[in-house]
Amino acid sequence: MDAVYCCPHTSEDKCNCKKPLTGMIDKAKKEFEIDPQKAYVVGDMGMADMVLAKNINARGILVLTGVGKGSLNEFRDTWKDVEADYIANNVLDAVRLIINDLILPQ
């Protein structure tokens, strides 16, 4: 069974699901047997995606597509206390990193 979760809110809505808040992950945890510590967050926005990964104790993979390069440069200060576990050129590269990580766990 698969699911797609989406936060339709803006910051002004004060919801609990806008990344890096964990509302969507909390909902998925209730509906599926998910262990966030064994999960990966793949995204291009450091302040949302990599901070979310930290907030749920998952591994974060920053992709350089979308705003990924900007996240590492002019927007790096917006997530300065967090490091991406991996940096991938694109989503396919991220998938390869995950497969390698699962085959060769550290």
Ligand SMILES: [Zn+2]
């Ligand atoms: Zn929301």
